[in-house]
Amino acid sequence: MASELQELVSFLHDRKAGVREIALSNLVQFSKAGPDSEYDIFRYKNYQPIKDLKILARDRKASTVRDAETILSNLCDDDSFRELIAKDDDFLTLVLKQITDTNNANGDLACILLSNMAKSDSMSRIFSMNLENNGMNDMFKSSKIPNCLIDIFTFGTNHKINRFANYDYLAYFFADTSRFETGRTYYTSRQDYDSEIPLKKLLKFTTDESKARREGTAYTIKNCLFDIEKQMGLLKSKSILPAILLPLALPGNRGLDEEDINKLPPELKKLDSQQKIEPDIEIRITFLESVLLLCVTRQGRDYLRSNGVYPIVRELDKESKNDKVTDIVYRIVDMLMREEKPKDQYDSKSEKEQINAFLQLEDKENFASKLTIQNGDKAQSREEEDESDSDDQIIEVV
Template sequence: MPTQLEELVEFLHSPQPAVVSIALDNLVGYSQGSHQSVFAYNNYESVTDLKKLAQESGKVTVSQSVTILANLCTDTKVRDLIVEDADFLKFLVGSIIRLTNMSTDLMCILLTNLAKNDHITKVFDFDLEHTPEQAKVFKSTKAMDCLMDCFVKGFDRTLNRYASFDYLAYFFADISRFTRGREYFITEQSYDEVVPISKLLVFTEKYDSKIRREGVASTIKNSLFDASKHAELVNNAKINLLPYILLPIAGPEEIDEDDMFDLPEELQLLPSDKKREPLKGLICIHLESLLLLCTTREMREYLRGKATYALVREVHKVHMEDDNIVDLCDRLVQMLMRDEANEDEQKVEEVDMEEDDSDDDAIVEVL
């Protein structure tokens, strides 16, 4: 005999909308913690029900169904059942770019949680059909391009007054862990002739949104695992990557004049009230990005010429009590101050780094 909770789960596919509504109302609270296991009843039939309900027209039904699915993503079996359903995944992305959708931010959280699964790269294969109104906003029908446009253009709720699209930052961070994701962010796209990573850089100092800063910082870091692209990312004036890594870790400290004017122009003569990134974990991510740029001698020389050492030295002084920051600063100093006079010009330094697997690996739960 099923338990009372299992009976509630069974009610999710009732033909009576009122019964389904009561079931959803009661089950949202059980989608977190130890009670989650009830959704596995009858071979996870509830996941199929919830995916169908997420495609209904009622706002409450949709938001509750998506909330439950997002929370259940802590269960890898549930994640697989959702993300391997290409039709539902395409529906989810299509709904996020529907600019009147009142559940968009919840759907962004669900999409982010699904990005822990390798099958998420199917997003790159989706072509979407636009309404006349959407066609005015989105110049590409490719799903990933549309998600980028939502994130960049929709941060101030001018695209969709119900959505900030902030959680797409975590989605980008996760999908950039995959080769196909990294290639997307560092490759010029034909529809607008822009390299996607360049659209995200401005958000590294968006201090009113931890989510955006955190996700974008991790996306930058993950996009740097292909050393052959480093020169293009820092030398191409349309991308100009380095200042956006250095600015968040720069504070109001005075730097010697000899070093000051070697810094990228964006970091010269910073105001006395310049804010440094307040989250130590994010400072670490930016320092790790600099370490990745140190992979080749060409880039080490470039960083030296841009007075990166002087800035890292100041970060070290300010955060001497933080072991992680001190360790990363020390490693950077060793790379930047090394004597390379007798080394092979083409020698590549192995940098012991892995794709970010901390914050962008965490499942986002909806309370």
């Protein structure tokens, strides 16, 4: 079987187009990750099939490009394949041209491939790249690649720009590239060409019909909030908190009294009975983790209290009846409902030290379980508190 597959991948650079096409269509199934995966065949002759696939991705025939890029997208699950694909500047430029060509029949597939490539740290270079002229760029007001991608994602919903593509999967590209410091700086910085902050353009998609758009946007928001110094600027724009809370709010603000509702941002004061909470538990948790990140500073906690966040998450927990949701809601409530020290006794230096320690956490995905709450020289984690039975060991937020 191995020899037969090696022969099959060797046909990827056959002189006859028909032979290459047959080889491609038969190889798609072997590119998928899994316990019985055969994708090691693409390492044949020092990764020659990868080089062939990149060439075939430039073919004029849409079906050839589709099969070649499907295989390359699948192979990005493997670190070594992904690095070979993502570090190739010429190939990256090709994929970007395909996405920004609004007549491209494989536009969405190119978005998937780009998003998979974005799992490579080398993709941080995309924030310094400019769009090369391919004759299809009149719609773009900026030549900066990230600006082009944000705009095509924002305006390209429901095939409005390209009848073949809706660009939903770019949401995952934004999520993965917001892991980088350069990415977070871009998403949270006002751009010269339109005086807009890119992250704000994404906020309306937290309640979108597309799961890809909701999920990718949720992770992008969460990643950007790891830049603690940018949090209050984003909150004061009065758009990010409603975007996070809307997917968490119950229909008609069920369970909230008049006093609770009066504290809410305007966008949440008059929710009707058709309001839908986020149906996917993992996305809900991601939004809740964003709320928890906003609890890291005293300013953030005060802002959340004054905007009625506690009742929203309290009622969501009752509705969800999910252990993961309950755990993170417990952490949020713990941060928001404890008595703060008076502001004249507030130790901002201690808080900065706590924040710096928090930002050094290597495991950002599981940051919630590592978050500490400081009292003087002592910090205690949620797990340590859970092990304590005595009230006098509960610590106070500074």
